[in-house]
Amino acid sequence: MSRLNLVDASHATLKPIKEKLGANLPPPVRVLANSPAAMSAFFALHGTLGQGQLTPRVREQIALAVGNAQGCRYCVSHHTQLGRKTGLSDQELDQARSGKAPDAKVEAALQFSRQIAARRGAVTDAELAAVRAAGWTDGDVVEILAQVVATTFGNYLNHLAQTEIDIPPVDLVPAAVIDGIHA
Template sequence: MSRIELVNTTNLTGAQGEAGQLLEQIHGAFGVVPNMFRAVANSPAALRSMWSAFGALGQGTLEALLGEQIAVAIADRNACEYCLAAHTALGRKAGASAQEMAAAQAGQSDDPKTAAALTFALAVVETRAQIGDADVAAVRAAGYTDGEIVEIMAHVALNLFTNYVNVAFQVPVDFPGVKLRAR
């Protein structure tokens, strides 16, 4: 059970204010309003920020699949069952195999460029951004531009927010469950 109220979405057309309008957009994108958005909708400003970030990164230079792989790697590190389930499903929808998503969950990929991005993202998470020159040099050597490296950082920031919301508030998972890796 969620530690905070999940905003009722049974009548989106009757929802009030900015949160209602954003929830209508989210419903249009997913066909439902996932519980995470219902939790964040308690703050229209937070919902606007999160939804805008998803939209902006969706139009970024990195492929959607890489964004989902970053998300599952971070979700596993933060023990966020909600984000792990959601982004595994979205990664599969973006064309990844179950094996590719399981590897990403472990911070791995058979593709060296993807592996470098995952290693970098996890280094940022694990060190609370206290990375070294070698971390940036490694992701750059894998073929990422400075702009793409900043975009990876934006994915990290967005996923930290969503992980923290879901873990702290115990938002009920409404995607097919995925097991966290054993620690």
Template sequence: MARIQPLALEAADPTTATTLQAVKTKIGMVPNLFATLARAPAALNGYLALADALSKGQLNARQREIVALTVAQANQCQYCLSAHTLIGKGAGLSEDAIRDARAGKSSNPQDHAIAVLASKLVKQQGNLSQADLNTAHAAGIDDGLVLEVVVNVAFNVLTNYTNHVAETDIDFPVVQMAL
């Protein structure tokens, strides 16, 4: 059972209820993570605004899912791992690509560089060496894309940490942490 209970749509203030209803209309459900964030409407609105902004960046949906899976595995967030496994399949990731992303790698050179960068950002707490940046640059990741990966990692750390604190009940097909 969750330590922080998701906010029921009918218990939300009118503005938050409208936001949650828009989520439900868009994706067909209100995931427990969103309903949990709704306990702090500023957190929910910030999350949704950042998600929208990142969807318009250089990383495509598949690459954003690679980052999400890499970060969820590194942070041991079963909720996010379960959610992004399903979302990743919808974004075109195969079972092998999902497994690779969880391990911080990919068979595609650019996707591999993105996964490695995301993994290093988590494991090194954002402290990249010049060699790390040089490796990313050599793989075609320019400074703008480096920064976009940083923000995508931070975005996923936000949800990982929220789920750790809240012990959010998983409302996606459950994926085990072990690879």
């Protein structure tokens, strides 16, 4: 049971979201509908990031790495489904939860994402140098930060609401496996 009200799916606030997502609105969306301003900000941020330089695959891998590091099982389950739709394999999805990827450049972005989350943005010079050395530009770095913020918004919402998982659940990777970066 959610600790916050799940707005009825027939509520007028949810009409435009239902048109985009379909009739079965996920519980986090129904929680967001308690604040039309917050809901608008959430969808605006995610929609704008969808027009950025990061590919859908990389955005989902970042969401998995950050969601796992922040202990949000709902988000990890949700982004596993979305990641599959981008063509990520089960192995890539599993690796992303630990901040790993078969591609070294993507892995650098995932590690950096987890460092941003763990250090609340105050990454070290060495961490910033590492992501740059992997081939990410300053514009990419800012976009990675924005993706971490967008993911954190969803993670924190689900923590606050204690959202019930209404989709196939995915287990978190235990923190001990995630090389000392904990959020």
